[in-house]
Amino acid sequence: MNRLALAAVLLTSVGGWTAAPLVAETLRVEPGEGAGERLQEALILAAPGDVIELGAGRFALTDGLSLDVDGVTVRGAGMDTTVLDFTGQQGAGEGLLVTSDNVTLRDFAVENPKGDGIKSKGADQIIYHGLRVEWTGGPKASNGAYGIYPVESMNVLVQDNYVRGASDAGIYVGQSENIIVRRNRVFENVAGIEIENSNHAEVTENLATRNTGGILVFDLPGLPKVGGGSVLIARNAVIDNNTDNFAPEGNIVASVPAGTGVMVMANRQVHIQQNALVNNGTAHILLTVYSRDFSDERYEPRPVDILVSGNIYGRAGFAPDIPGGADLTSALGGDLPAIITDGRHQDLKVWDLQPVLSLGLTEMRQAFDQANPAVTVPDIPQIFPPVASLSVSLPKEMEARLK
C-alpha cells in the first residue's frame, strides 16, 4: 500500500497519523483530472526521503503548489515531457514554493506562472536540475518576475536548467550563501542570471543570450542581508544580449541597459574570467555604483576588488543604451570599448588586452549625463600575481544526489 492510500485509511480511522516511514517511497502523480489536487496532496503527505514522480504530460494547474517537507525529490520525465502548466493560475505568488531543506527538483517544466516560477525560501541544500521555466509568449512585461528563485538559503545548486521570458531575472539567487549556477541556458529574460545580496557564488559554463543583460551581480541596501561578494563569473558564453528592457519600471533591473554582457553593481570581490563575451551592444562588462539614496550603514555602494581576465572578446559597444551613448560613439569614432565603468569602482584589475572606458564620475549621486569620459589601456602585469580562488564547493552529498 502506498502512503497516500495508507494515509487515507488512517484519516478515516479514529487513530492518529504519524509521518515517520521506515522506507522512503515513490509517490507517482499523473496528469489528468484533479492533477493539481493530487499533486498538492502528494507534496503535503510526502515524508523525508520520498520521491514524487510526475508522469509525462501536461498538468493544468489553477493554484500555486508548495512543498514544506525536508529531503523530498520532485522528479518529472524530462523538461520537455512533464509540464506544469500555470496558464490558468488563479492564485498564489509563484508556481511552486519550497520552504524545506534538502529538496531536489528535477526534470520537469513550469510554464506561464502568473508570478515567479519556482521559489525556494530558507530552503538549504536545494537543487534545481534539468528544469525548464518558460513564459511561452516570449519577452513581455506581464510575465512573472523570476524563473528560478532561491532566496535566503545556504548551499544552492542550479544546474542544467532552461529559463525564458522572465520579466526580471531568469535565474535569481538572492540573500543566499554558497551557490553554484552552472550549465544553464537563459534566453530572452531581462536579466539572464542575477546574483543579488549573496556571497560565495560561482556562475560558470552558462549560456546567456538574447537577454537585456546576460549576468548581473548586484547588491542592494536596506535588505535583511547586505554585503554581497566573492562571486566568480567564469567560462560562460554571454552572447547577443540586446533585447529591449521589458522589466516593469521601478524594479532595479529596469535600469539595466540593453546590450549588457556582465554587470556588477556594488559588491566586493568579483572575478570575471575566461568568458566568451560576444555581440553585446552596450558593453561586455559594465561596472556601476548603486547611485540612489540609501541609509544603510552596512552598505558598500561601489564595486570593489574586481578582476577581469582571460576573457574572449567579440564586438561590443555598437549600440550603447546609456545616456549620452550616441555622443560617446561619435566622439570615439566607433564602437565603445568592451569594458565600461562609471569611474566609481575601487580596485579594478583588467588583465585583458582591452581598453576601458571610464565615465569619470566621482561623486556617489552623480548621474551619467555628468560624465567626464576617458579611455585607458589597462596596465597588465608581465606575470600575473596569484589571485584568490573563488570556486565554490557544495556539500558532497549535493553533487551525489545528481548521480
Place this chain on the structure above:
Amino acid sequence: MRQATLLALSFALLMASIAGARTPASVNDVAVLDGMARNLSEYRFFVLPQTQAPARDVHPYALSTPLWSDGADKLRFIYLPQGTRLTADGEGLLQFPVGAAIIKTFAFGEGADRRLIETRVLLHRADGWTALPYRWNDEQTEATLALTGGRVELVTPAGEAISYAIPNKNQCKGCHAKDGAVIPIGPKARNLSASWLGDMAKAGWLDHVPDGADTLPDWRAHATGAAAPLARAYLDVNCAHCHQPGGAASNSGLDLRWEQDGDHAVGIMKRPVAAGRGAGVHDFSILPGQPDRSILLYRMNSAEPGIAMPELGKSSIDKQGVAVVRRWIAEMEAK
C-alpha cells in the same frame, strides 16, 4: 511530555465531570492533541455545527481590526481545556496552554442565507501548533479535512462573483509560520477589547488583563477614524504575518508590524526588491502624498495573481482597506 499533558488533561476532565457537567457537550481533547481528524465534528467544538453554537469551554471572541478575507464573515473561538488558562504577554500574542485550540469559521451570506464555507483550526500540541483546514458540505451538516484546500464559487458581500480559495495545509503555514514554527496570528492583546479580556480574566481563563487592550482602532470606524492608526492596524493585521523579520516575506525587507516605527521599514521611500510586475510602474512602496504612485496601494488594489497582495486568501479587492491606506498615504507630507 505529551503523556504527562494527556494525563493532566484527562485528570482535569475527570474532575470536571465529577463536578457535574454543566452541558453534556465537551470538546474531544484527544482529537485536539493528536492526529488529523477527518471531520470537524470529531473535535466537538460546537454543540450545533450549523449555528456554530459553541460547546462548553469554547469562547467566542472578536478582533478590533480583523483580517479581511474577501468579505467573509468570521466566527472566532478559543477552546481552553478545564484547568488551563491563557497567559498575557503585554500587548502581544496571548500565550496558549497545550491542549488549547483556535477555531475560525468563514461564512458568506446574511441570516437564513448564511453559508458556512470553511473552518480553520489551530491546535496547540506538545510539539507546537498544527493548522488544518476543513471544508463545509453543501448540506451544512459537516466539514471535512481539506488538506489540499480547494476553491468555492461564491458571491461576496460586495456583490462580486469570485472563486474563493480555501488554503491548503502548507498555505496555512505560509501565513502562520515565523522562523519556521507555526504560531497564531490574531489573538494579540492589543487587538482584543478590554471588556473581553476583563471577562476572561474574571472567569479565570486569563491570568491577568494586560496593558495594550483596545490599542488597535475599531475597524468599524474605518470611514471616519484617523487614517494613520487605522492604516497601520490594517497593515499589521493583513500583511505583517509575512512582512516582518522571520516571516514569509522577510526577504523583501518590508516590515509592516504595528510596532515598527522606522519609515523605510514600513515602506516609505523604500524601493522594491523582488516585486516584479507587482511594482506596476512605481518606484517606491509608499511615496508620501502620492497614493496612486505607491506600490503598496497598487498591489492592495489588484486582484490579479502575481500583482495582488496578500498573495493568499484574497480573490477580490478590499475597498475599505484600500480607502483607508489611500487616505493615510495622501495625508503624508510629500517628500
